[in-house]
Amino acid sequence: MSTKAALPEALRPFADVPRHNLIGAPTPLIEQDRLAKAIGGPGLWFKRDDLIPFGFGGNKVRGLEFLLADALAKGADTLVTGAGSLSNHVRASAATARAGGLDMVAVYWGDPPEEIQGNFRLVQMLGAQTRFTRDMDRASVDTTLDAVEAELREAGRAPYVIPRGGACPLGVVGHVHAVAEFAAQCEEKGLTPDLVVLAVGSGATLAGWLLGSRLIGAPWQIEGYTVSRPAEEARDRAAMFARDAAALVGLSHEISAAEITIHDGFIGEGYGKASPAGNAAITATARACGVFLDPVYTGKAFAGYMHHVDAGRFKDISNAVFLHSGGEPSLFVGQGALA
Ligand SMILES: *Cc1c(COP(=O)(O)O)cnc(C)c1O
Secondary structure (H helix, E strand, O other), rough: OOOOOEEEEEEEHOOOOOOOOOOOOOOOEEEEEHHHHHHHEEEEEEHHHHHOOOOOOOOOHHHHHHHHHHHHHHOOOEEEEOOOOOHHHHHHHHHHHHOOEEEEEEEOOOOOOOOHHHHHHHHHOOEEEEEEEEOOOOOHHHHHHHHHHHHHHHOOOOEEOOOOOHHHHHHHHHHHHHHHHHHHHHHOOOOOEEEEEEEEEOOHHHHHHHHHHHOOOOOOEEEEEEEOOOHHHHHHHHHHHHHHHHHHHHOOOOOOOOOOOEEOOOOOOOOOOOHHHHHHHHHHHHHOOOOOOOOOOHHHHHHHHHHHOOOOOOOOOEEEOOOOOOOHHHHHHHOHHHO
């Protein structure tokens, strides 16, 4: 039984994709008027996907509902996925494996961290088997995922491999559902957002938001802030994921990279490294309204939003919504956001 609103007609094909419920009720959509007053700019709302009530939440769980259903339908006994050792995706996947009664193998690029903290600590608690590629190239995860899959099959196991970072068309379906959930909440509250702002890693979340919003004819623009890849690469990937997710449910829908807004300039020293602007956004938000952003994704994206508020870019709009996509376990790593 789902407690969620039925999908709008335009998104009906997505309702037929099997889903294993991990999330339950819609995540809160909350007005942040103190924060809006503190930083300036239009009315501001947070969509709190960080509060997804499962495995420390976050946007990755949206996709994992559909990936787990697929894994179980295929008779899998083990989830296999990978990323960096502080990955939210790997932590959420390890929790998802347990919710489905499955084992988990986590593949990480590089060497084991000196200290067991943050998401890596949670993955250990979940009893996942962990492997390190000993290669700092992130793509080294991909070949090791293939090797682990072959190894498990050889041993008579039934692995289900989720691509690095969880970025795949089936995962995007979860974000299309998030748009339907969000649109229903806006209607209930009488809110007409002009703008939705989010952090972009692989581009899968943005792809789902763009696709779902486009299909329902939503009034809002969507702007992403990249925290890892160059904006141009992220735009191409988002366009590809949107097209592939549409195709997965039998729709042919193209969003060209040229129509996608992703801002560069807020990555700082690099993916996964806290930045001064991101840290300032985290503390500004916490002190204005008691909500914690994270140092890897949402802090940097919100720093971008704040920068554009200061630059006067949003003078003509009334309401912006920031997607809080999670990641708070990274606040407890090293010096965290105060580094
Ligand atoms: C993965 C992640 C994102 C980015 O999502 P993509 O689909 O990879 O673009 C944003 N915020 C948090 C907290 C994440 O873990």
